[in-house]
Amino acid sequence: MNPKRKQRLMILLGLATLAAIAVGLVLYSLSSNINLFFSPEQIAKGEAPLERQIRAGGMVKEGSVQRDKESLDVSFVVTDYASDVEVRYSGILPDLFREGQGVVVVGKLEEGGMLRAGQVLAKHDENYMPPEVAEAMKGKMPTETLE
């Protein structure tokens, strides 16, 4: 390679490296702010602010969903299998909402650790399968892999 081309290539590589370092540092300093939601464990540790709009994410605990018969009020527990957060919500839940399903809840944390939700989003996982297969696999596999 002739020296001039080599010099240009080096300048470009240097530029790309510097850009990567700059972006990397920014992302590193922002790392906790880029997370879409707090995990129940972070909330239990008191990392999430009170009385401010936050998002909490985790699994809907099996057997924790209680629906009010007269209204759209629903309460459930979001868990990351380390800590739990109780959630109260009034409104229509997305199609994918069910026990054992990942959700992201948008709302305010109240004293006592209860989250009053304004919006519930279902989180889909990376697994896809036809209904017949899901039916056949039920009971044969531990729940974690089926969630």
Next chain:
Amino acid sequence: MWAFIHKLGSPKWFYAISARLQPWFWGLAILLLLVGSVWGLVFAPSDYQQGNSFRIIYVHVPAAILAQSCFVAMAVSGVIFLVWKIKIADMAATVIAPFGAAMTFVALFSGAVWGMPTWGTWWVWDARLTSMLIQLFLYLGVIALRGAFASRDSGARAASVLALVGVVNIPIIKYSVNWWNTLHQPATFTLTERPAMPVEMWLPLLIMVLGFYCFFIALTLTRTRNEILRRESAKRWVRELVADTDRRG
């Protein structure tokens, strides 16, 4: 090998070689896209949780893969142009940019349409969605920067540098779902593990991805040829070619 690459760098040779290649890629693209979309949209089984709405992956995933591949291709062309001053590389980068932007938009739009019934929202500012939106703006920035200079050469150089710097965003998009908590799910397909999807679902997806790639190659060849004719219109071989076509037509 080097002689072949050097020849490929000459617009005249590229024009001749691409003429022979492009019908194959167009044919393959049409075939694969037809087979893949009919198979994926009609015959593949529905998902146990999402029902039929999961079929949007047959457009969403190939578009997202292409959006990122195009960006890398554009940046590599940019480096080749900046270092070796090969004009054909810049022509390729010029024609790839709008296609990549369109693919990014398709990925974002199809994701939003899928997100509404599945997640319960069109849009969230999570790391994956935001980094993909940044990529759309990078594409638009590269296109705009190229046009913002009086001389084509300065525009080409500025656009190449921006494309190269913008490549930093590619690993961020890829790993955003692993580094941070996001609403977007992690990758279903990895190189190291078997896919979290049965074969009757991913086979049509693979065909769609290959079809999108063939479409991308075919379109890039055809559009680069047009770009050659436009930029080299004063050259003798182009004028002879045009005169020749006129005589026959």
